[in-house]
Amino acid sequence: xxxNKMIERAIHGVFLILGLLTVGCVLLITIYLVISGIPAITxxxxxxxxxGTEWASTAAEPSYGILPFILTSVYGTAGAIIIxxxxxxxxxxxxxxxxxxxVKAFMEGAVSLLAGIPSVVYGLxxxxxxxxxxxxxxxxxxxxxxxxxxxxxxxxxxxxxIKVSMTALEAVPKEYEDASLALGATPVETYFRVSVPAAKSxxxxxxxxxxxRAIGEAxxxxxxSGNVPNIPSLFQSVRFLTTAVAxxxxxxxxxxxxxxxxxxxxxxxFIMLINATLNFFLKKEKD
Amino acid sequence: MSDIMTAxxxxxxxxxxxxxxxxxxxxxxxxxxxxxxPSGYGKSTFLKTLNRMNDLIPTVKIKGEVxxxxxxxxxxxxxxxxxxxxxxxxxxxPNPFPMSIYDNIAxxxxxxxxxxxxxxxEIVEQSLxxxxxxxxxxxxxxxxxxxxxxxxxxxxxxxxxLAVKPKILLMDEPTSALDPISTSRIEELAIELKKxxxxxxxxxxxxxxxxxxxxxxxxxxxxxIEYGETEKLFSQPVDKRTEDYITGRFG
Numbered sequence: 001x002x003x004n005k006m007i008e009r010a011i012h013g014v015f016l017i018l019g020l021l022t023v024g025c026v027l028l029i030t031i032y033l034v035i036s037g038i039p040a041i042t043x044x045x046x047x048x049x050x051x052g053t054e055w056a057s058t059a060a061e062p063s064y065g066i067l068p069f070i071l072t073s074v075y076g077t078a079g080a081i082i083i084x085x086x087x088x089x090x091x092x093x094x095x096x097x098x099x100x101x102x103v104k105a106f107m108e109g110a111v112s113l114l115a116g117i118p119s120v121v122y123g124l125x126x127x128x129x130x131x132x133x134x135x136x137x138x139x140x141x142x143x144x145x146x147x148x149x150x151x152x153x154x155x156x157x158x159x160x161x162i163k164v165s166m167t168a169l170e171a172v173p174k175e176y177e178d179a180s181l182a183l184g185a186t187p188v189e190t191y192f193r194v195s196v197p198a199a200k201s202x203x204x205x206x207x208x209x210x211x212x213r214a215i216g217e218a219x220x221x222x223x224x225s226g227n228v229p230n231i232p233s234l235f236q237s238v239r240f241l242t243t244a245v246a247x248x249x250x251x252x253x254x255x256x257x258x259x260x261x262x263x264x265x266x267x268x269x270f271i272m273l274i275n276a277t278l279n280f281f282l283k284k285e286k287d
Numbered sequence: 288m289s290d291i292m293t294a295x296x297x298x299x300x301x302x303x304x305x306x307x308x309x310x311x312x313x314x315x316x317x318x319x320x321x322x323x324x325p326s327g328y329g330k331s332t333f334l335k336t337l338n339r340m341n342d343l344i345p346t347v348k349i350k351g352e353v354x355x356x357x358x359x360x361x362x363x364x365x366x367x368x369x370x371x372x373x374x375x376x377x378x379x380x381p382n383p384f385p386m387s388i389y390d391n392i393a394x395x396x397x398x399x400x401x402x403x404x405x406x407x408x409e410i411v412e413q414s415l416x417x418x419x420x421x422x423x424x425x426x427x428x429x430x431x432x433x434x435x436x437x438x439x440x441x442x443x444x445x446x447x448x449l450a451v452k453p454k455i456l457l458m459d460e461p462t463s464a465l466d467p468i469s470t471s472r473i474e475e476l477a478i479e480l481k482k483x484x485x486x487x488x489x490x491x492x493x494x495x496x497x498x499x500x501x502x503x504x505x506x507x508x509x510x511x512i513e514y515g516e517t518e519k520l521f522s523q524p525v526d527k528r529t530e531d532y533i534t535g536r537f538g
Contacts, residue, residue, distance in 0.1 A: 194394075
């Protein structure tokens with residue numbers, strides 16, 4: 001008996017340590033980012049850093065304004081959401097309610113595969129296929145642009161939107177749908193007027209998850225966006241918050257390197273905000 | 288009293304399993320018809336053939352006819368949604384939508400194209416009055432229906448069914464999830480409603496059938512064993528199996 005209890009306690013302890021390991025990592029990253037992100041901001045000035053429109057880190061008189069990156073990340077994410085959410089949402093409704101079991105199994109497999117493709121592959125295909133196509137179709141000098149990045153991001157966020165929305169839609173009690181059908185509503189009316197409203201917190205969570213995915217993506221967008229720190233416009237080369245850090249870190253030093261940490265800190269705050277929103281919706285879904 | 292629904296040689300299969308065998312029955316209008324019998328022996332299945340809710344189960348196969356006002360409802364020309372509007376249903380477990388009391392009642396009329404606020408207000412009030420729940424909810428129409436008690440939810444579901452002005456109300460063990468007081472309120476309500484509607488009720492409770500129904504049908508193993516006036520069926524059953532069931536020898 002006593003031995004059993006000891007083993008129980010030991011196992012409990014091991015699990016606790018493993019759990020704390022994760023928490024420790026998050027804590028460490030947060031502290032590290034805050035400590036290394038603050039100095040550049042104090043030196044440059046919070047306002048000039050966040051709202052400066054020019055990023056020239058290697059110029060003789062360097063300038064560290066990250067507004068172009070912030071706006072690019074915000075526009076890029078918004079664009080991906082505007083394109084990706086309707087497609088993902090309707091796909092989720094179709095798969096969870098209308099599709100027959102064979103079509104559903106096939107398409108769900110495809111969606112899972114889409115989720116599993118590494119982002120560098122998205123970037124590669126985008127670079128070789130999408131970017132030249134955008135250049136041809138819109139007759140612009142360079143296809144590597146915010147527009148191309150938006151298209152790639154929209155496709156990349158589809159799996160999370162589809163899967164999370166589907167889970168929410170499938171959790172809607174069948175009794176609600178039966179009640180609607182028994183009142184003479186058609187199946188499609190039932191799905192949109194009863195099932196979707198009943199699943200709305202879950203669908204909102206899916207959208208927020210998509211936002212998180214899009215804003216945090218670096219590799220794929222770096223390969224299709226041209227990576228130039230312009231104030232963003234749709235058909236111009238742009239640089240995101242993520243790619244700003246990734247593209248200069250390897251050769252940076254001094255204030256420039258510190259400023260890159262500050263960019264990472266800004267990105268981190270964005271992600272925190274998105275996570276808080278996500279938790280809010282997930283909690284609501286549970287109630 | 289004229290007959291509003293008739294089933295002729297109705298057979299139903301779930302995959303290979305036959306759940307209904309040659310059911311023949313006529314249901315008179317503006318009366319209460321009760322289906323009794325042990326659980327799992329076809330009464331609910333039969334009830335759902337009357338508004339084609341069984342269509343939603345892909346493995347179901349049906350042979351035979353169900354006529355509503357002389358028209359076979361399984362005919363390909365029949366509009367199922369229109370049929371279900373005229374033949375409403377109340378389910379075993381109260382199932383209000385997760386929306387306000389008002390929106391629950393207005394859901395059906397809105398589905399059928401009524402947009403006028405004045406008209407909707409009128410229908411909501413009338414339906415809630417008819418379901419004897421208006422006085423309890425009139426001050427909280429905008430509150431979520433899921434906050435009501437089980438008995439109130441079931442009367443709300445009856446009101447919701449009445450809001451699309453059906454001719455027939457099918458009730459699938461509507462009181463099985465309710466306490467005795469809520470049950471008796473639903474029973475009183477059913478008796479009141481038969482002045483204007485035809486009611487078909489499935490019940491596992493024989494006393495309930497005796498208390499409220501005009502006619503009773505006894506189902507066993509997918510067959511309609513005996514059907515007739517409630518009083519007669521319970522006092523002088525013709526079939527030995529009916530007698531065994533109502534005297535409590537099985538079930």
